[in-house]
Amino acid sequence: MSAPQASRPTVLDGIVAGVLEDLAARQTRLSESDLRAALADVPPARDPMPHFRGPGSSVIAEVKRKSPSKGDLADIPDPAALAKEYAAGGAAAISVLTEQRRFNGSLDDLRAVRAAVDTPLLRKDFIVTEYQLLEARAAGADLALLIVASLPGDELRRLHDSARELGLTVLVEVHDEAETERAVDLGAELIGVNARNLKTLAVDADTFGRLAPLVPADRVLVAESGITGPTDVQRFVDQGARAVLVGEALVKHGAPRDAVAAMTGLKAGKAEM
Numbered sequence: 135m136s137a138p139q140a141s142r143p144t145v146l147d148g149i150v151a152g153v154l155e156d157l158a159a160r161q162t163r164l165s166e167s168d169l170r171a172a173l174a175d176v177p178p179a180r181d182p183m184p185h186f187r188g189p190g191s192s193v194i195a196e197v198k199r200k201s202p203s204k205g206d207l208a209d210i211p212d213p214a215a216l217a218k219e220y221a222a223g224g225a226a227a228i229s230v231l232t233e234q235r236r237f238n239g240s241l242d243d244l245r246a247v248r249a250a251v252d253t254p255l256l257r258k259d260f261i262v263t264e265y266q267l268l269e270a271r272a273a274g275a276d277l278a279l280l281i282v283a284s285l286p287g288d289e290l291r292r293l294h295d296s297a298r299e300l301g302l303t304v305l306v307e308v309h310d311e312a313e314t315e316r317a318v319d320l321g322a323e324l325i326g327v328n329a330r331n332l333k334t335l336a337v338d339a340d341t342f343g344r345l346a347p348l349v350p351a352d353r354v355l356v357a358e359s360g361i362t363g364p365t366d367v368q369r370f371v372d373q374g375a376r377a378v379l380v381g382e383a384l385v386k387h388g389a390p391r392d393a394v395a396a397m398t399g400l401k402a403g404k405a406e407m
């Protein structure tokens with residue numbers, strides 16, 4: 135009998151490996167106890183849930199320079215200026231990609247955006263340790279992303295509980311049926327369905343419609359990736375999304391404030407009218 139084949143590392147494995155190397159370097163500069171001490175000066179996290187549960191679609195507008203699937207998207211020399219445009223357009227939250235190697239983001243971007251707007255902020259990264267949650271809160275984030283695919287076994291619950299103890303709202307991201315079941319069992323209040331397949335990086339717009347029925351109605355569903363404009367948003371709202379997370383279409387748009395405004399406040403059922 136031949137030995138079992140080790141499964142090949144996925145795109146996600148590669149990203150997380152780089153994230154862990156960069157994290158180790160930061161941890162040598164700032165100990166976890168010093169980071170915890172710094173939290174004493176940070177105001178409490180904002181709660182984005184009332185906005186998401188309010189009438190019409192909410193937009194989580196992303197600051198995203200680059201991605202593994204598309205390469206360079208936009209320069210964004212001043213993320214704070216872009217965030218102000220998003221806020222003026224009515225974004226319910228702003229997502230800042232802080233991963234450096236593949237997305238060209240940083241915690242400095244998050245801090246700059248925090249200083250510029252009062253809108254709830256999401257640290258969008260590949261979070262696999264409590265230290266990264268502490269960094270998120272210390273930089274002024276109100277939400278943190280946890281990707282179910284990168285958190286096996288008890289890790290998901292452990293980090294979810296730690297994030298909640300820090301006052302962070304958690305966006306729990308799923309890609310398929312099994313991950314959705316784990317998110318629901320966890321009791322996640324905010325569940326993001328990411329249409330981007332992490333093995334092929336292709337976006338499948340039907341993913342949301344497939345997974346949404348598996349999520350109880352008391353949870354808030356976010357549709358993520360590949361959303362190009364109000365027509366896409368309307369389709370996801372009709373399928374049960376309360377919010378959409380949009381990166382590429384906004385960073386490439388000449389008028390991001392107007393683009394956010396056009397995606398905000400859409401109500402289920404409008405598409406049939």
Ligand SMILES: O=C(O)c1ccccc1NCC(=O)[C@H](O)[C@H](O)COP(=O)(O)O
Binds near residue numbers: 335380383
């Ligand atoms: O964007 C990628 O190529 C990517 C690849 C691997 C893991 C994550 C990736 N993106 C993170 C995101 O989830 C998106 O930035 C977010 O959903 C916005 O997507 P889009 O509107 O399509 O830029």
